[in-house]
Amino acid sequence: MSPAIEIKNLSHYYGDSPVLKDLSFSIHKGDFFIIIGPNGSGKTTLMNTISGILNPQKGRLEIFGRSIQSYNRKNLAKTIAFVPQMFPADFPFSVTEMVLMGRSPYLGILGLEKEEDIKLANQAMNFTEVKHLAHRKLNQLSGGERQRVFIARAICQEPQIILLDEPTASLDLAHQVKVMNLMDRLKREKGITIIMVSHDLNLAAMYGNRLLLLNKGQTVSLGPPQKVLTSHKLEATYGCRLLVDESPLGKFPRIMLVPGSRG
Amino acid sequence: MTDKPFLLKRLFAVSFPMILILIVAVFLGLSIGSTGSEFKAVFQSLAGKSVADSMTATIIWNIRFPRVLLSALVGATLSLGGLVFQVLLRNPLAEPYILGVSGGSAVGAIIGILMGLSRFPGVAFAAFAGSLVTLFLILAMSSGQAILKKDSLLLSGVMINAFCSAVIMFLISMSQHSRLHNIIFWLMGDLSMSDIRQVAILGAMLLPCFLLLFRLSHSMNLLLMGQEMAQTMGVNIKLVTMTLLVVTSFMVSATVSHCGLLGFVGLVIPHILRLTLGPDNRVLVPSCVLGGGAYMILCDLLARVLPEHGEIPVGVITAMIGAPVFILLLKKSDLCR
Numbered sequence: 001m002s003p004a005i006e007i008k009n010l011s012h013y014y015g016d017s018p019v020l021k022d023l024s025f026s027i028h029k030g031d032f033f034i035i036i037g038p039n040g041s042g043k044t045t046l047m048n049t050i051s052g053i054l055n056p057q058k059g060r061l062e063i064f065g066r067s068i069q070s071y072n073r074k075n076l077a078k079t080i081a082f083v084p085q086m087f088p089a090d091f092p093f094s095v096t097e098m099v100l101m102g103r104s105p106y107l108g109i110l111g112l113e114k115e116e117d118i119k120l121a122n123q124a125m126n127f128t129e130v131k132h133l134a135h136r137k138l139n140q141l142s143g144g145e146r147q148r149v150f151i152a153r154a155i156c157q158e159p160q161i162i163l164l165d166e167p168t169a170s171l172d173l174a175h176q177v178k179v180m181n182l183m184d185r186l187k188r189e190k191g192i193t194i195i196m197v198s199h200d201l202n203l204a205a206m207y208g209n210r211l212l213l214l215n216k217g218q219t220v221s222l223g224p225p226q227k228v229l230t231s232h233k234l235e236a237t238y239g240c241r242l243l244v245d246e247s248p249l250g251k252f253p254r255i256m257l258v259p260g261s262r263g
Numbered sequence: 264m265t266d267k268p269f270l271l272k273r274l275f276a277v278s279f280p281m282i283l284i285l286i287v288a289v290f291l292g293l294s295i296g297s298t299g300s301e302f303k304a305v306f307q308s309l310a311g312k313s314v315a316d317s318m319t320a321t322i323i324w325n326i327r328f329p330r331v332l333l334s335a336l337v338g339a340t341l342s343l344g345g346l347v348f349q350v351l352l353r354n355p356l357a358e359p360y361i362l363g364v365s366g367g368s369a370v371g372a373i374i375g376i377l378m379g380l381s382r383f384p385g386v387a388f389a390a391f392a393g394s395l396v397t398l399f400l401i402l403a404m405s406s407g408q409a410i411l412k413k414d415s416l417l418l419s420g421v422m423i424n425a426f427c428s429a430v431i432m433f434l435i436s437m438s439q440h441s442r443l444h445n446i447i448f449w450l451m452g453d454l455s456m457s458d459i460r461q462v463a464i465l466g467a468m469l470l471p472c473f474l475l476l477f478r479l480s481h482s483m484n485l486l487l488m489g490q491e492m493a494q495t496m497g498v499n500i501k502l503v504t505m506t507l508l509v510v511t512s513f514m515v516s517a518t519v520s521h522c523g524l525l526g527f528v529g530l531v532i533p534h535i536l537r538l539t540l541g542p543d544n545r546v547l548v549p550s551c552v553l554g555g556g557a558y559m560i561l562c563d564l565l566a567r568v569l570p571e572h573g574e575i576p577v578g579v580i581t582a583m584i585g586a587p588v589f590i591l592l593l594k595k596s597d598l599c600r
Binding site: 048051052053073074076077078080081082084087091092093094097101102104105107109110111112113157 | 270271350353355477478480481482484485487488489491492494495496497498499537541542543545
């Protein structure tokens with residue numbers, strides 16, 4: 001069986017400076033795959049390449065065994081849904097309108113939704129528990145609610161892979177857990193492959209089954225949390241003192257900052 | 264039982280009252296004029312009966328009717344132009360006139376007139392070229408990182424507009440051209456030069472553009488989510504953006520070369536419609552055609568009946584209504600921090 005995503009020798013340059021250097025790895029179907037690394041490590045560029053926003057400059061990117069260039073735009077949209085960190089909200093659509101936009105790659109030439117599309121949107125809103133907000137405007141929602149609406153939009157796109165760019169950033173603790181649980185359920189109940197960029201190492205340790213630690217555009221470590229999240233690797237990558245032990249909640253690492261320490 | 268009606272149902276529900284408003288506007292536009300009000304004659308004439316006074320019939324059908332049609336086309340075009348620019352620049356204050364695209368068309372048109380080109384297609388193409396040049400300038404400026412902010416974009420538009428006005432005045436002052444006789448009137452927006460043939464040509468150019476914009480209205484919704492988002496939902500953003508820009512400039516320049524500069528229509532109508540109908544462009548595109556048409560017919564009506572003798576350029580009316588609306592919008596938006 002071919003992996004969900006296979007990346008071979010991927011490099012990306014902005015001008016002369018390399019952002020991704022000869023990356024190779026694969027993401028399996030059904031993975032909860034979390035990309036971590038310090039600022040400027042190339043996480044966002046990698047994300048944008050997988051989502052098709054950027055073309056791979058050098059190297060190969062295959063999705064379910066086919067090169068990404070062989071997908072047309074709509075087929076790529078039916079395969080991968082992208083949840084960005086921020087949405088502009090100057091034109092306030094309602095929650096339902098927003099979620100229905102996920103149906104766009106399936107709509108006909110005039111972009112009119114059918115009953116089936118509305119049914120799917122309702123299901124997606126139920127799944128992420130935003131059904132009660134259906135008629136509210138996006139700009140009237142809290143950050144957590146908005147994030148769940150965006151995820152419902154992605155579900156409505158019926159993809160096999162969902163990409164998320166720091167979905168828990170700027171959410172309070174309860175909403176962080178809610179969003180992560182939601183993604184975990186999507187993976188288990190719908191078999192959707194989850195790929196996420198995150199700054200939160202503890203959430204990554206708890207939810208991810210495979211992690212990729214990036215630094216300066218190169219792989220530092222790839223594998224299950226126990227293998228990747230060691231104090232040795234993390235301190236070298238992030239350049240600050242960190243304490244790593246085993247979480248009292250189970251067999252995964254727990255990472256703590258050490259105050260007053262210098263890199 | 265679904266929560267939200269089909270879009271098609273919604274379109275009908277929205278279009279019905281809008282069509283009614285348009286019909287009323289057309290009726291008023293045909294009935295009222297400097298020779299008095301002829302409601303009865305218009306009714307009779309519409310019912311297929313011959314009107315007793317043949318002079319009145321001539322006024323209604325040969326003079327007012329083409330003018331009403333022209334107003335509707337121009338109003339629809341300018342409203343759509345505003346809508347498209349607002350979506351593309353993600354700025355509710357954008358509009359062809361404020362951005363200077365109309366001004367660019369006017370410079371092009373005047374150069375065309377001075378070169379002795381025929382009104383159609385010569386002057387129309389010169390206007391189109393003028394609008395594309397200003398559009399290119401605006402985009403070049405707004406893609407620079409420093410000028411991405413909303414207010415600087417509007418300011419550069421205002422400056423382009425001021426520059427275009429200066430060029431126009433320069434050309435007029437330098438030239439002794441007899442064709443420029445009426446140019447000041449034309450500059451303020453003039454719907455009086457309407458014969459049915461020209462209106463038909465204009466309509467034949469504009470109607471396919473309206474349809475194309477409706478076809479692209481769903482992509483316009485997605486563009487509002489940001490270019491990257493739109494791309495990951497299957498939109499060919501380069502193609503859609505280019506098409507929108509070129510089609511809109513074409514439409515705007517066609518109306519400018521016909522009836523001069525009419526400001527703020529593309530601001531007032533999309534804004535009112537967005538407030539009442541929401542931001543879905545699939546609803547807004549047809550509503551802008553209907554509502555913009557009705558609005559311009561009524562503005563033109565005011566321009567014709569307000570003065571005791573002659574008429575006011577209709578651009579004066581649209582600016583007198585539009586500029587205060589612009590200021591209100593500016594106050595409401597986050598520009599005034």
